Amino acid sequence: MNPPLKMRFLGDEPITSDDKDQLGLNAFAQLIKTSIYATETPFVYGILGDWGTGKTSTMHLLEQAVKLDVTSDRRFVTIWFNAWLYENEANMIFPLLHAIKKTYDTLPSAGNESRFRSFFRVASTTALAISDLALRAVTKKVFDEAISVEDVKKHMELSEQELNRIEGALSTWVDKVSELQGSFDNLVDSFAEDYAKAHDIDKESIILLIIIDDLDRCLPHTTLSILESIKNFLSVKKCVFLLGLNPTVVYAGIQHKFLGVTVSGREYLEKIINYSFYVPEPDAESVEKFASLRLADLVDDRATRDLLSQRLAAFGNVMSACGYTNPRKIKRVLNRYLLFLIRYAAKLESYDIDSIVKLIVQAEYYPDLFQIYLSEGGQVEQLKKIGTKDFNLADFERDTGVSIAADYAHLARIRKLFEVKNPLQPQVDLVQHAKDVFAITRLR
Numbered sequence: 001m002n003p004p005l006k007m008r009f010l011g012d013e014p015i016t017s018d019d020k021d022q023l024g025l026n027a028f029a030q031l032i033k034t035s036i037y038a039t040e041t042p043f044v045y046g047i048l049g050d051w052g053t054g055k056t057s058t059m060h061l062l063e064q065a066v067k068l069d070v071t072s073d074r075r076f077v078t079i080w081f082n083a084w085l086y087e088n089e090a091n092m093i094f095p096l097l098h099a100i101k102k103t104y105d106t107l108p109s110a111g112n113e114s115r116f117r118s119f120f121r122v123a124s125t126t127a128l129a130i131s132d133l134a135l136r137a138v139t140k141k142v143f144d145e146a147i148s149v150e151d152v153k154k155h156m157e158l159s160e161q162e163l164n165r166i167e168g169a170l171s172t173w174v175d176k177v178s179e180l181q182g183s184f185d186n187l188v189d190s191f192a193e194d195y196a197k198a199h200d201i202d203k204e205s206i207i208l209l210i211i212i213d214d215l216d217r218c219l220p221h222t223t224l225s226i227l228e229s230i231k232n233f234l235s236v237k238k239c240v241f242l243l244g245l246n247p248t249v250v251y252a253g254i255q256h257k258f259l260g261v262t263v264s265g266r267e268y269l270e271k272i273i274n275y276s277f278y279v280p281e282p283d284a285e286s287v288e289k290f291a292s293l294r295l296a297d298l299v300d301d302r303a304t305r306d307l308l309s310q311r312l313a314a315f316g317n318v319m320s321a322c323g324y325t326n327p328r329k330i331k332r333v334l335n336r337y338l339l340f341l342i343r344y345a346a347k348l349e350s351y352d353i354d355s356i357v358k359l360i361v362q363a364e365y366y367p368d369l370f371q372i373y374l375s376e377g378g379q380v381e382q383l384k385k386i387g388t389k390d391f392n393l394a395d396f397e398r399d400t401g402v403s404i405a406a407d408y409a410h411l412a413r414i415r416k417l418f419e420v421k422n423p424l425q426p427q428v429d430l431v432q433h434a435k436d437v438f439a440i441t442r443l444r
Helices: 025-037 055-068 093-104 112-126 132-143 149-156 160-170 177-199 220-234 247-257 265-272 284-293 302-312 315-321 327-343 345-350 353-365 367-374 393-400 405-413 430-441
Strands: 043-048 075-082 206-213 239-245 275-278
Touching: 025 043, 025 055, 025 239, 025 275, 043 055, 055 075, 055 206, 055 239, 075 093, 075 177, 093 177, 093 206, 177 206, 177 220, 220 239, 220 247, 220 265, 239 247, 247 265, 284 315, 284 327, 315 327, 315 353, 327 345, 327 353, 327 430, 353 367, 353 430, 367 430, 393 405
Parallel strands: 043 239, 043 275, 075 206, 206 239
Antiparallel strands: none
């Protein structure tokens, strides 16, 4: 009898160091690094891809590469900002200021007064209204303490006339683009000067690399607000923005904002993002290597690893052939597959492993289609014809009761997912395969 399988499961944490990269994202991050080092500021990059493709991991790897590079004539200071954490903020510039301030506060105390004034000029010219109550609420979030109008006047050395002028401008701040841009430009310049003094380097070599993650997880109006703020107010010298987003989600947000008006989401985004990188799909070899190498992290003993290695060798090829190379989906399916191996350790030899992997993917992502395998009817053969010239969509939907017209183009692209072993072959009982998969994906 095979030894009992003891293992852990994969989490969905992003990669934060190149020694953890097994899907080739580090090479992609290095390509972006080469590009930003040759970039004239201001500049906005987009890291584009569907959810789970590795955008966050790529940006972490890029951040690590930039921090480790101290030999270049350009010194990038990274500011990491997770937009999703501030979904409910009225104005996203405030939490972004807070993220910059946290890095600024790591510098020596010299220049605190000028630093304080620099931040307040940006905060003040950003506020929609500068009533004393509003300013206290805003500064509590940005500076961890509530500041009054009198405090601003004191530290910014503003006259009553100047305060009144700013207060009037704030009520229509959208029309004061140059005022806010100038304030932010002064803040960045002040930051560069203090950073240069603290590290004994040339001020002109310093560039802020502002990394904004999870932008596509925000509500559409929040996402567009950030994008427009970057374009209109924050694109200043010494700043490079790196935005991680799912373009399909952003396009939908743009259509929602301009409801009833024909607006190209792609063209809209191109006005804000100067250049975009699409996260590459890992090849079959990388997926296979990912699954095999993770065994060392997931499985405690050598005997179990040896037992599983032969069954994981085909995992990458199946996932790649079926078009399932999204890292998050790979981890999810691999977890299900490991659970299958645990549950059926005593009879693993009786399964067709390729079919099991395909059935797990279908059970996880296409449960309505997966139910066809459990029905013991004759629709499985129709399912195998998806994407071929012999497939009849109307007949399929009528016979199975499953509507796939809206997703058919996608299903046709991944048609190999439905090429499972014929149940008439005596060595493969496909219905039993499906029932065993169902037991680990829909535990009851």
